[in-house]
Every structure is written in structure tokens, then in C-alpha cells.
Amino acid sequence: MKSGLSCEIERPIFKDMTCRLFFCAVALPLAGCVNVKPIEVKPIHVTVDVNVNVKVDKSLENYFDDIDEKSTTIAPAAKPAPAPAPATP
Amino acid sequence: MKPALVFRFLFAAWVALAAVGPAQAQAPAGPIPLSVLRKNQEKRLPALDGLKTSGVVGENNQGFVEVRGNGGDDAANLVADENHDRAVVYMLYARKYNIAPEQVGRLRAKKVAEKSKPGIWLQAPDGTWYQKKAEGLKN
Numbered sequence: 001m002k003s004g005l006s007c008e009i010e011r012p013i014f015k016d017m018t019c020r021l022f023f024c025a026v027a028l029p030l031a032g033c034v035n036v037k038p039i040e041v042k043p044i045h046v047t048v049d050v051n052v053n054v055k056v057d058k059s060l061e062n063y064f065d066d067i068d069e070k071s072t073t074i075a076p077a078a079k080p081a082p083a084p085a086p087a088t089p
Numbered sequence: 090m091k092p093a094l095v096f097r098f099l100f101a102a103w104v105a106l107a108a109v110g111p112a113q114a115q116a117p118a119g120p121i122p123l124s125v126l127r128k129n130q131e132k133r134l135p136a137l138d139g140l141k142t143s144g145v146v147g148e149n150n151q152g153f154v155e156v157r158g159n160g161g162d163d164a165a166n167l168v169a170d171e172n173h174d175r176a177v178v179y180m181l182y183a184r185k186y187n188i189a190p191e192q193v194g195r196l197r198a199k200k201v202a203e204k205s206k207p208g209i210w211l212q213a214p215d216g217t218w219y220q221k222k223a224e225g226l227k228n
Contacts, residue, residue, distance in 0.1 A: 073141045
């Protein structure tokens, strides 16, 4: 009776252990096969960056325009040429 | 806590607040307006241009001016004041566009390098200094 009882108690533990070992043996080699490629969003980032740079450039130009015009070390910004006057007959 | 200790603590806090109060009152109420900064920069422009023309001061690749030669204390003070104002301007635009102030400075430096007249000392993006040559000639 005694030995039969101990056998009943020990068997589920043994089963559980083998189950875990089996799971590990199967899962570990498979873990190396998972391959997730990173998603690249570089083009979007570059576009936003360029837009911001253009905006900052304009703001800086608005601010420094008067100072640069008075400066003797900075060449005045090239202004667009005036439209040619219509030819008179 | 004993009432005497509480009284002492309250007295010490009152003294500390009385000392800090006038100092806070003297501090500027808000950020410096851009118009004030621009006027300051315009005022020091002739002196700064003179230093740049003589080669004592150059424009670096971060959007600031740098003393290159021996300009003395006057040049150093002028450059420090100018750089302070520029840093505030860059900081304001950096906050507005949610970018780093260094990026704003570099953009300004690029523009200054393009627009500077021949003879002005400039710092290239790689850190080397060069004197701008007349258009048509390579640096």
C-alpha cells in the first residue's frame, strides 16, 4: 500500500518534468528561427526634416534681414529682377 | 513639535522670503522680445563688422562669432554679447519648430557663409577655417 501511494505521488511530478524538458528541447531551437525585420521610416523623416529646415530658414531670414542689409560684411540678398516694361509702339 | 520650534521655523521662513522677494522683483518679467534683441545686434553691428573685416573675428559653423586673432577684451566682450543674443534667437526658433537650437545655428551659419563678402573668415562644416574668396574662385 505504502509503495503504491508514493508511486502515485511521484509519477505526476516526473510527467511534468519531462513535459517541460520536451517543451524546452523543442522551443529553444525554434526560437532562433524567429526573424523580425525592422520597418524603415527614413524617407518620411527626411521629408519632415527638410520642411522644418525650410521654415526655420525663412524665419531666420525674416529676423536677420534688416541686420544683414545694414552689415558691410554680408552681401545683400539677390532681389528678383523687375519685370520688363511693355514695349511701346 | 514644540511651539517655540514652530515659531522659530516660521520666523526663519519669513526672513528667507523677505530676502528673496526683492531679487525676484528685479528679474525680467518675461522673455526678451525679438525686437529688443535685434536693436542690440544692430547697435553693435559696425564694431562687429570692423572686427570681421580685420580678420580678428570669424563666423563659425554653429552660427556664432569667434575671436580668431588678438582682439583684446573689447573684442571678447563684444563677441560674448553678440553670441548671447544669437543664442536667444536660436533658442526661440528652436522652441517654435521643436528642433534643437544647434540645428537653427547651423542653418544660420550656412546662410552667413553663402552671403558673406570676400575676405571674411568662415569655418567650414568640417571645422577648418578659411578666408572667403571672391566669387568664381574656389576656397
